[in-house]
Amino acid sequence: MTPLLLSILTLLALYGVYIAAITARQEARPADFLDGAQALPGWAAMFLLPALVATGLGLETQLAMVTRFGLQASHLAVGFVLASMAALLLWNRMWYVARVAGLSTPGEALGQFYGSVTLRVVMLGLAVLFALPFSANLLSSAALLLEGATNGLLPRAAGVWLLAISLAIPAIIGGWRATIMTLAMQAVLLALLLPGSTILAEILASAPGFPAAPIPVQDGVLWDRLPGVIQYSAGIGKEMPATGIFTTVALSSSVIGLLGIVFSPATLYLGQTASPGRAVGLSTVWLAAGLLTGIFVLGAPLLATRMAEGPLALAAQFYAFEPLAGVGLIVMLLVGALLAVSFFVTGGAILVTRELVIRYLFPELSEQEQRFSARVAIGFAFFLLAFMASFVPLVSAVLGSVALPLAVQLLPAFLGLTFLRWISRGAVIAGMTLGMLIVFFTEPPGLILFEGLFVNLPWGRWPLTIHSAAWGLAINLAVVLLASAATLRAPDNLQRNRLHDALFQATGMAVGGRGLFWALMLLWSFLAYGPGAVLGNTFFSHPIFTSGEATLGIPSLWVWQILFWLLGVVLVWWMAFRVGFGRTSEDSIRSIELEDGKRVRPDWLAAGLDRVNGRAR
């Protein structure tokens, strides 16, 4: 398999170089290297977003989890629908923020809106966290898979450096636009290979698999049902619930954790630099909520069952049947990880260049120099990435584990920026600080650090089977609500009101007054992955209004997942095309300028003075 696999990977790398070269050759302005002229093709963002959402769970990780825990782990995929909704809301508003106020990066948007350098630093830190440890962990896993697939011909460390170089060169040549367009192709490749591999695995199978046979989980684990609403366990590492960890509370909190991928700086930057149009709506409704969730809900249990002995065993079986199919399976798993690596490292390096180098260190740089500094930053970032992945993979895994839940702690800050004008700077910073601390001490870095330095903590990772993102967010939101109530008349609310008024003018959409939609949304969330999901365990096999049993031939929980996936698509469609978040347009945009920490004249006062002075606007 080795020569064929390496040939295909080389072709993929050459594809990236080709797209990068033609992008660089047609570059209209040097500064376009950093933001794709703020007009990335809608189709690229449309294809890439679902693939990024999938990296929140991790393709290989999710398949391994389903192999280990069965349908209770597969239920996590229903959370893609919520991630799609979050992406829809945030991308829409962040796109308008970039056009209305000229705040073209997520850090700049938060920093300028709240008048806070702290928030800029936090966004920068998150960009680095996603670009280095999070991506290094993914790269290390990909190189490990490559080592296995080549029977050790390409050792893990060598694989790390080769893969990093193959990703770095296109990014250095072509910048943001070329990277996004290359990754969009890889997203299409994933969309074809994932269902294709599942179908082929079923065709080649000699014995019946799921749903005719149970998913081969460990003894005691409930493979076809959720193990209750909550389990009073101290947390992973201290105590492992015998029936499985995915209670409904674990599911809903993990889904909240999954939102971290949407709040990651690079993902938001992608939304901000996309062209106007309907791509966001089409992507979130039909590709993320529809296709991606469908592939995971329907296909993951089937593929995971066939992958019980690991992906390499299945790839070998495929290879014996058709060499390209065996290589395709390995390429699918590699691309699933490398796509995220390329995206977060390139995006992170560009954001660091824009928000640190260009803004603070060398503000006088010309456009050519900005492009050069971005190229240096991308090269340096890929070097650090490969260094971490090859020499400190464990540290990368430990640090990378907090990237998603820490990003979720920015939820109140983004809510304040995009929808709720009464959320104040002090409230955001206080809530975020506490939330991040709680995340840190319910995830491996904090636990290892504290227990190494002091005493053993009574809790492990995700105590009470609640994901760290939810622990942090609960305290975060409580602090934000209380603090915002106390600071309703804070002096910075003029600045906030100006942006929100301009956003409303540009979009013409109010979030309130959609009672039926939000009521259905809450009901759906409660039943799809909230405590109500436990009803799905037996709802279709032991109907509650009759004493008889229904013989479906498939687990009741699987039917429940499919049902709520389809209902979820309807809700996302409603939000995108009925409420209107699925479209962006430059037609009604009236630009404003937010000023950093200075007193600003209200717009109505400025307009009045202009009229008096005969300079009507």
Added chain:
Amino acid sequence: MKPYDRLDRHALVMAIWTPSAFVAATLLHRGLSSGGDWWIFSGFAVIIAAFVAHIIANAVLGKGFTTGERALGIVAFAAALLALLLAVLVGPPGLGARIFLPVGLGLISLVVAVVAYLVIAFGARGAFEQFDVVRDNNLRPASRLPHRGGRR
């Protein structure tokens, strides 16, 4: 036209054809090497699906096939046809008989797909005029007048 429009369209076309080509190659290779007409039919179905996606992309972006794309398509089709003929004439015994029908039908289905596209996009007369070079040989401006047949 914006500065990156051509580049964006080209990248989209590449993003459609590259993954599709890999999947089609997998299916066709399986079908050609080990037999199984359905694998070959599936391979051609993937190619037709990619062609349809290309047409949709053209329609959304308001563009048509470029000269390079047309040339590449014709050359690839001719190469496939030639390869089939060579396989039948000089290939290993039995190979030609085994693959002639499914590959021949697959190639015919590609032609049918292209003709169907032309007829839908340009109408029956317009589709014919795409190839009617004889009508285009009169360079005089008067040949364009409607009462002279509206040539060119």
